[in-house]
Amino acid sequence: MKKNLNRARSQSWDAVAHWYAGWTGTNGSRYHRTLAVPLLLELLDPRAGEHIADLGCGPGILAPPVAARGARFIGVDLSPKLIAEARRNHGRVGRFHVGDATNLPRHADLPAGGFDGASFLLSIQDINPLGDAMDNAARLLKPGGRLAMVMLHPCFRVPRQSGWGWDEGRGLKFRRLDSYLTPLAVPMQSHASGTTRSYHRPLGAYAEALARAGLALTDIREVSDLPGQGDSKADRRAAGEFPLFLGLRAVKLG
Template identity: 35%
Template sequence: MKRKKDATSQTSTSWQNVHGWYDKKVGKSGHEYHQSVIFPKLLPQLKGSVVDLACGQGVLGRQLPKTATYAGYDIAPDFIRLAKEQDTLKNHTYFVQDVTKPIKSSETFDHATVLLAAQNIENLSGLVRNGKKLLKEGGAFHLVLNHPCFRIPRQTAWGEEKERKIRYRRVDRYLSPLSIPIQAHPSQGKDSPTTLSFHKSLQDFMKPFFEAGFTLANLEEWTSPKKSEGGKAKMEDRAREEIPLFLYLKFV
């Protein structure tokens, strides 16, 4: 009997096959949550040089001051091509690189960042080791995640209690590590390009950082600023204000 392949063997963790879709979604200045939540909260902290691991098409680099030294690494060649096309500053450099494997660079930086990408990387330990190597003494590692407690693909959802007029977040699984295929274009069915999301609990996200010698310096939970209209607006807005969309972790 032939052994059935698991999801990880059938689907690449690189986003090379969805680079065009992702570039259109993010654009030059970031998608709506980059612009309304992530960048306003994160950019003021990035004083100095930055290494961006799993940088995608380089959206963070384009938001930094033009004088800032920046290096972006990503495994997808077309992401790096797009990044270079949109950012020609000489002090901004981009490299095709699996960020879970040793990065051969002697340059060090004030900050390391991973923005909305850690949950697409199975080998967090390799990622963290690279961040440790590339940081200056006293540097900070910044991680922005879809909140791993409340935003698990296929395992969390909104629900309503009509009598109490409340909206709640249902969580079906949390502690178990999960490998979840995500279709870029669900309407295409099996023909849709597929990526993988790797769910880990909060303790499992933190463990590789502690093992590498990092200390947790800050933890923040960021909510969506969206506002609803209509009869359910109050209920929906309250739920968004109470149940965070993103988790920010800072390690030093």
């Protein structure tokens, strides 16, 4: 399983681009606006005049908040359809290129050591191999440059291998995990025209890939899911105990 996962190449989201761009809308889904983008900005902390590269940028919804802070935004994604969408909606506040985050194109807009910050906003778990993605992000950064990632928490959210359960005897909502240490390539739900693939790796795999790329982990944020309408007391307790999102920040060593 591990061997196959390491060989698997990540896929463009072209097949689901229409559905995905509709779900996010121009300014991002509710998850983006209230949870993922604020967390990413906190970790990345883009400042006026800085250069920021977002890898797996999709429809480019990170471009406006980064540009609003006065930083210059470059987005890269494997999907030509999502890059076209990003250019259409956010071309005035960022530049966008089709490219593979595990093997970035040599382009004047993507100079080695040319960036103060790099990010993976809900994209790193759709990109494989992880080590190549970390190496490419590190190559873009200046010494001291920051890498920020927001993802589904790999310890509590393993695609098709985790979920909620109800313990009748204790009146308790619990988190169930069927596997964790085995890396997985998981085909995800089909959205009208196509499927995508997500990659589960245990938390240690992220720490190892960062270290190998010369990136020092400096911050970890574990964040609960957004509250749902009509949540019971048990729902709220469980949601507060198990963070379903994870934010990581790392710094390129000099």
